[in-house]
Amino acid sequence: MPSNWNRLPRVNHARVLEWPDRAAALPASAAPLLAQGSGRSHGDACLNAGGTLLLTGGMDRLIAFDRRTGVVECEAGMRVGDLLAWSVPQGWMLPVVPATQFVSLGGAVANDIHGRNHRVVGSFGRHVIGLELRRSDGERLWVGPKQQRELFAATVGGLGLTGLMTRIRLQMTPICNAFMLTERHRFPDLEAYWELNDRLGTDWPYGVAWIDCLARGSRLGRGVFLTGRHAPPQPASASLPRGRSRSRTVPFELPGWVLNRHGVRAFNQLYFRLGARPGPRLRHYERYLFPLDGLRDWNRIYGRRGFYRYQCVLPPDTARDGIRTLLRRIAASRQGACLALLKRFGHLHSPGLLSFPRPGVTLALDFTDQGSRTRSLFADLDDVVSAAGGALEPGQDARMSVTLFRRGFPNWERFAPFVDPAFSSSFWRRMNP
Numbered sequence: 001m002p003s004n005w006n007r008l009p010r011v012n013h014a015r016v017l018e019w020p021d022r023a024a025a026l027p028a029s030a031a032p033l034l035a036q037g038s039g040r041s042h043g044d045a046c047l048n049a050g051g052t053l054l055l056t057g058g059m060d061r062l063i064a065f066d067r068r069t070g071v072v073e074c075e076a077g078m079r080v081g082d083l084l085a086w087s088v089p090q091g092w093m094l095p096v097v098p099a100t101q102f103v104s105l106g107g108a109v110a111n112d113i114h115g116r117n118h119r120v121v122g123s124f125g126r127h128v129i130g131l132e133l134r135r136s137d138g139e140r141l142w143v144g145p146k147q148q149r150e151l152f153a154a155t156v157g158g159l160g161l162t163g164l165m166t167r168i169r170l171q172m173t174p175i176c177n178a179f180m181l182t183e184r185h186r187f188p189d190l191e192a193y194w195e196l197n198d199r200l201g202t203d204w205p206y207g208v209a210w211i212d213c214l215a216r217g218s219r220l221g222r223g224v225f226l227t228g229r230h231a232p233p234q235p236a237s238a239s240l241p242r243g244r245s246r247s248r249t250v251p252f253e254l255p256g257w258v259l260n261r262h263g264v265r266a267f268n269q270l271y272f273r274l275g276a277r278p279g280p281r282l283r284h285y286e287r288y289l290f291p292l293d294g295l296r297d298w299n300r301i302y303g304r305r306g307f308y309r310y311q312c313v314l315p316p317d318t319a320r321d322g323i324r325t326l327l328r329r330i331a332a333s334r335q336g337a338c339l340a341l342l343k344r345f346g347h348l349h350s351p352g353l354l355s356f357p358r359p360g361v362t363l364a365l366d367f368t369d370q371g372s373r374t375r376s377l378f379a380d381l382d383d384v385v386s387a388a389g390g391a392l393e394p395g396q397d398a399r400m401s402v403t404l405f406r407r408g409f410p411n412w413e414r415f416a417p418f419v420d421p422a423f424s425s426s427f428w429r430r431m432n433p
Contacts, residue, residue, distance in 0.1 A: 002053055005299055006042040007306030008369060008398050011049035011426060020058030022075055022166035026136050027052065032424035033136070035160050037077055037104025041111070042309035043398040044426035045159045051424060054164065056106060062086065063167060070172035071129065076106030076165040081290070088285065092172040093230070096124040101290045106165040111395035112157035112355040114345070114362075116206040116228065116289070122348030123357040125156035127171050134164040136422030144169075145351065154418035157352025159394060161428055163420045179231040179240065180206075180288045186275040190221025190324055197225070197344055205229050206288075208343045210275075212268040213327065213365065214261065214336035221327050223342070224275030228288050243284040249296040253304045264336045302368055307338070310378060311364040311393040312385045313345065319361040322388035326363060326381055333377045337365035353411040356393045364396070375399070394427060405431050 002016055014031045026033065034048035035056050047053075059077035066072075070092045074083060081101030084094060096115040098108065107113075112125040121127070130144030133155060141163075143152040155162045183204070187193050193209055201207065204227035211223040234240060292298055299307070314322040323342070330337065341364045350357045367374055382404055385392065391408025392400045406412055412431075419428070 002036060002039055002055065004043060004046050005040045006302075006309055006366075006398070007299065007304075008308060009044055009047070009426070011044070011047050013048055013053045014050055015052040017052065017054050018058055019054040019056050019164075020077075022059055022132070022134075025138065026134060026164060026422070029422070033164075033422050034425050035106065035164050037107040038079060038102050040100060040103050040107065042396040043394070044430065045111075045395045045397070046107075047426040048424065049426045056104065056164075059166065070174060071169065072172055073167060073169045074105055075167050076104065076109075076131070078105050079103065080105065080108065081293075084285075087172060088175070088178050091174055091176070093175045093285075095121045095127045095171070095173045097289055099290065100293055101286070102293065105168050105170075106160075109156055109165060109168060110158060110160040112350055112352045112357065114357040116208045116226075116343065118348075118357055119201060119207075119344060119346035120205040121173075122346065123350040123352075123355060125351040125355065126348065128156065128351075129169040129171055131155065131168045132166045133162060134166050136163065136420050140166075151418055153351055153353050154415050155352075157350065157355035158415065158418070159354065159425060159427065161419045161423050161425065163423060175230045176233045177231055178243065178285055179234065179282050180228045180285050181231050181280040182226065182228040182283050182288050183280050184275055184277040185225040185227070186223075186272065187225060188222050189219060190327065193221060193223065193225065193342065194320065200225070200227055201344075203229070208341050210271065211327070211340040211342050211363075212272055212336075213330045213340045214265050214268055214334070216328075216331045220331065221324065222272060224272065226288075231282060234282075241282055241284045241287070243286045244294055247294050247296045250298055250300040253300045253302075255303060261334050261336055264338055268336070302338070302366075305369045307369060308367045308374060308378070308398060309364065309393075309396040310337075310367060310381065311362060311396045312381070312390050313356065313358060313360050313362040313393070314385065314388045314390040315358075315360045318388035318390070322384060322390065323361060323363060325384050329380050329384065330365070330377070333373075333380075335367060335370060335373060335377055337367055339366040340364070353415040354394065354409050356391065356395070358391075360390070362393075364393075397427070402431055402433065
């Protein structure tokens with residue numbers, strides 16, 4: 001049964017249909033419809049309990065590419081990594097990529113994804129020239145920044161609720177090769193992170209920080225800042241790094257005790273000690289941009305109960321105090337996040353009515369499911385986010401309240417009329433009880 005990446009919540013769908021043909025009419029169904037690309041969301045935005053799920057992974061063909069301008073048109077089910085494997089050798093890169101190359105392009109639009117370089121290029125939707133949308137009334141509409149602009153704004157970041165995306169036209173960005181210059185900088189506390197981010201931001205378009213969520217006191221917020229930029233042309237005689245020839249696989253679900261606080265603490269200590277690496281290093285783009293893709297099925301590490309992704313964004317004027325408070329409460333709970341990433345968003349406007357990226361700072365955290373303890377911690381974190389005027393990421397959420405959603409996304413009422421009447425999701429029904 002199709003699921004999401006974090007395996008929470010678990011739902012049953014009335015029907016699951018493979019949908020490889022962009023020209024086919026949508027199925028008649030009394031149950032609501034929802035398209036799912038790769039199922040990499042960390043919540044219920046890609047789930048449709050009791051409804052019909054349309055699996056679009058087979059709708060993955062390249063339609064057209066202009067090598068002179070870098071404009072590419074693909075079917076919506078094509079995955080980021082498959083497009084890059086074809087385009088990078090020709091000198092073109094997607095301007096925005098998520099932390100995994102297994103996301104579909106339709107999913108990238110539906111979640112208006114952000115990358116490590118958001119400060120410079122903004123969100124994914126800013127680079128969409130147009131897309132074809134199949135509505136349940138039979139209409140096939142071409143929407144974009146200049147055509148059907150309001151429907152386009154609802155579709156970008158619209159969580160797949162405005163209809164079935166069938167093809168997408170994108171503007172790629174030119175690169176010299178498949179390599180990136182990267183650096184790793186260890187910082188001892190949260191204040192050092194802000195200083196480091198300000199100092200390195202102009203020279204390194206890509207940047208994200210790993211945070212040790214179990215560190216307390218004077219070490220609160222310590223971590224490793226991972227920066228990158230696309231490499232210049234390399235000499236023909238240079239010894240160049242390779243991409244991944246194959247990935248290792250987690251063969252089975254690990255027992256829950258592996259990621260208890262003692263295991264997380266040991267990992268954090270090791271990662272922090274090995275974090276510093278002086279001077280730039282030449283790396284293949286796969287290894288810098290998609291580090292976890294080297295371990296297939298890594299979600300099995302969290303065991304059969306699955307895990308929660310908690311991702312928030314706080315506005316610039318409250319971010320420093322808010323992030324500090326969040327980290328203090330997480331450390332005090334002793335439920336250290338297994339993965340914690342901190343990143344500054346830029347000021348470029350996101351085009352979607354429900355787009356998550358906005359000016360400020362985003363903190364993404366993965367927690368094992370420890371039942372009521374975890375839910376109690378999240379309620380505590382929600383209070384901090386709400387007081388700071390922040391928001392949670394809908395595409396990564398499995399439990400936020402209706403109140404927090406509507407406060408964080410005040411355009412939801414403008415968005416609602418554009419929802420296709422035949423489409424819905426577990427998330428949308430949860431936000432509209």
